[in-house]
Amino acid sequence: MIPSVDFIQLESISSTNTWAKEHATEFNTSHLTCITAKEQTEGRGRQNRKWLSPKDTNLYLSLYFVVPDGSSYLANLGQIMSLACVELLLEIGAPARIKWPNDILVADRKIGGVLTETIPIEHQIGIILGLGLNVNMPEELLKTIDQPATSLHRVLKKTIEPSSLIQPLLQHFIPCLKQLKAAGFAPLRSRFEELLCHKGKKISVKLPQKTVEGICDSITAEGCLKLRLPSGHFLTLSIGEIV
Numbered sequence: 001m002i003p004s005v006d007f008i009q010l011e012s013i014s015s016t017n018t019w020a021k022e023h024a025t026e027f028n029t030s031h032l033t034c035i036t037a038k039e040q041t042e043g044r045g046r047q048n049r050k051w052l053s054p055k056d057t058n059l060y061l062s063l064y065f066v067v068p069d070g071s072s073y074l075a076n077l078g079q080i081m082s083l084a085c086v087e088l089l090l091e092i093g094a095p096a097r098i099k100w101p102n103d104i105l106v107a108d109r110k111i112g113g114v115l116t117e118t119i120p121i122e123h124q125i126g127i128i129l130g131l132g133l134n135v136n137m138p139e140e141l142l143k144t145i146d147q148p149a150t151s152l153h154r155v156l157k158k159t160i161e162p163s164s165l166i167q168p169l170l171q172h173f174i175p176c177l178k179q180l181k182a183a184g185f186a187p188l189r190s191r192f193e194e195l196l197c198h199k200g201k202k203i204s205v206k207l208p209q210k211t212v213e214g215i216c217d218s219i220t221a222e223g224c225l226k227l228r229l230p231s232g233h234f235l236t237l238s239i240g241e242i243v
């Protein structure tokens with residue numbers, strides 16, 4: 001069943017993920033709650049990195065929903081958000097790709113990122129799936145980011161109203177979520193792999209203790225990255241950051 005969606009549109013807040021966490025008990029758990037803000041004063045990336053979130057320029061969105069305790073696909077939720085976002089970007093003409101596990105790039109520059117957080121609730125897990133997507137980010141601000149970054153405005157040479165992307169994003173995300181819940185990541189695997197920006201390329205992956213190098217070979221049915229090492233052996237990674 002496609003869940004109903006409750007929309008909450010906010011002006012300026014610290015972070016849509018933080019706000020969703022703080023208000024989670026107020027949401028209808030049989031629905032999907034979609035929270036967006038026009039500005040984030042403390043937008044967050046992973047490992048408490050900063051997500052630049054100026055007013056009235058980009059999309060800052062968090063989805064809140066619950067899944068059963070012990071669900072095996074928690075690590076794939078961020079991946080299907082990046083998959084849905086890339087499908088949306090392709091639809092509107094931006095040649096987007098996924099940087100495993102869930103960054104969104106256009107022409108090797110970061111255009112969006114996903115932050116997945118969870119909260120325990122009785123017999124269930126509350127999921128907060130945050131997406132930041134640069135829509136009309138000014139060039140001066142893009143330059144202040146400490147890695148190559150881009151925006152839809154730069155790629156498509158036009159201004160887009162960020163809120164106009166919410167419905168089309170959900171139209172891609174909801175069927176992916178439905179499929180993930182019903183059959184796991186396996187049916188989504190090949191499309192996800194097809195959209196990788198590094199497939200077949202030499203990459204370095206930063207792990208908690210060390211960095212490994214190899215060829216980005218494929219994605220497993222669980223969404224892990226299969227790396228072909230210089231020795232010819234394969235290493236399957238469930239976490240890590242391509243650097």
Ligand code: BT5
Binds near residue numbers: 110111112150
């Ligand atoms: C991410 O983290 O890519 C996840 C970003 C998620 C942001 C959304 S916005 C809605 C929701 N509410 C939140 O508070 N967060 C979520 P990570 O992979 O750690 O990337 C962070 C890094 O990306 C930073 O260290 C910068 O290098 C770069 N960065 C920061 N702001 C950026 C921006 N607007 N566009 C592109 N890159 C950016």
